[in-house]
Amino acid sequence: MSNELESLRERIEVINDEILALLQERGSLAKKIGEEKRKQGTQVYDPQREKEMLNHLIDNNKGPYNDNTIKQLFKEIFKASTDLQKSENEKHLYVSRKLKPEDTIVQFDNGAIIGNNKKTFVFGPCSVESQEQVDTVAKDLADRGEKFIRGGAFKPRTSPYDFQGLGEEGLKILKNSKDKYGLNVVSEIVNPAHFEMADEYLDVFQIGARNMQNFELLKEAGKTNKPILLKRGLSATIEEFIYAAEYIHSKGNNNIILCERGIRTYETATRNTLDISAVPILKQGTHLPVMVDVTHSTGRKDIMLPCAKAALAVGADGVMAEVHPDPSVALSDAGQQMDLNEFDSFHKEIVQAAKLYEK
Numbered sequence: 001m002s003n004e005l006e007s008l009r010e011r012i013e014v015i016n017d018e019i020l021a022l023l024q025e026r027g028s029l030a031k032k033i034g035e036e037k038r039k040q041g042t043q044v045y046d047p048q049r050e051k052e053m054l055n056h057l058i059d060n061n062k063g064p065y066n067d068n069t070i071k072q073l074f075k076e077i078f079k080a081s082t083d084l085q086k087s088e089n090e091k092h093l094y095v096s097r098k099l100k101p102e103d104t105i106v107q108f109d110n111g112a113i114i115g116n117n118k119k120t121f122v123f124g125p126c127s128v129e130s131q132e133q134v135d136t137v138a139k140d141l142a143d144r145g146e147k148f149i150r151g152g153a154f155k156p157r158t159s160p161y162d163f164q165g166l167g168e169e170g171l172k173i174l175k176n177s178k179d180k181y182g183l184n185v186v187s188e189i190v191n192p193a194h195f196e197m198a199d200e201y202l203d204v205f206q207i208g209a210r211n212m213q214n215f216e217l218l219k220e221a222g223k224t225n226k227p228i229l230l231k232r233g234l235s236a237t238i239e240e241f242i243y244a245a246e247y248i249h250s251k252g253n254n255n256i257i258l259c260e261r262g263i264r265t266y267e268t269a270t271r272n273t274l275d276i277s278a279v280p281i282l283k284q285g286t287h288l289p290v291m292v293d294v295t296h297s298t299g300r301k302d303i304m305l306p307c308a309k310a311a312l313a314v315g316a317d318g319v320m321a322e323v324h325p326d327p328s329v330a331l332s333d334a335g336q337q338m339d340l341n342e343f344d345s346f347h348k349e350i351v352q353a354a355k356l357y358e359k
């Protein structure tokens, strides 16, 4: 190396150390400012102050870095200062495992649990169609020792001409069945004004994929004290999914169950693409239980079982799937619901598989 290059680099290293020492001093001052702000009850982030400082710096900028570069560099420094000023609690989301390392366990009156290294199943018809239909499935589930049933009464369908669900009448049917068979009832709510009405019928309010970013619905769900089963949006990133859960938690409801249900990709072999990697990512990043809906993710009965096993193997707390006494006449999703025979073999196998993973 030439002597000239070497000596220039040595000077740069000295400057690095000087910048570091100045950043340390600046950081300590920012922390003190943060403490003052806390005493005064003012916000950590002060955009007006940052703007004034940036204007001053740009006025004094003589190059060689252009104004925009100087702006970006100092914005990073300001951001680092505001992060320093925030308490640990303010740095992390409520749903984050960093804030709460232990798993959230959702508990029910009939002894059922979602989370806590138990594998829990939620089965039932896509739509509530009649008392007889729900009772047939509920009896089958109760006989198997299952603790939950699902069924849609408010159906957000792609086409407005498709069956839209029985509404409150459907919730009453579910509640009747719950009273007969002692199962917890999971059903979707699509209207923020309906939580109150649905409270007497349901044990879990589901927020469906199409409503994952319906923020008014999420906020209302957060004000209830029932568990919320939140499904991942069709095209939602994992980060967006986590923020949707944060909307619920931030309003005071921490009983949230996340559900991966497949995302839209270019692949046409399945109805959606089951994002199996989302399960361990959500388990790592949040303290919430995570379930996998193998019906909506695959849309294919022939691969539901291996996908359900995969879900349990990667750490899912449970699996959801659709079961209908007579799928051929179902008013929604006729092609992908299991009949009771198909369900019998699916259930036997998945219960066996669950034993491998329950601690």
Ligand SMILES: C=C(O[C@@H]1C=C(C(=O)O)C=C[C@H]1O)C(=O)O
Binding pocket: 029, 030, 033, 044, 045, 046, 047, 049, 050, 077, 078, 079, 081, 082, 085
């Ligand atoms: C340090 C402060 O807090 C924040 C950080 C700033 C900085 O690093 O200079 C400026 C404004 C605030 O967003 C302050 O208010 O002065």
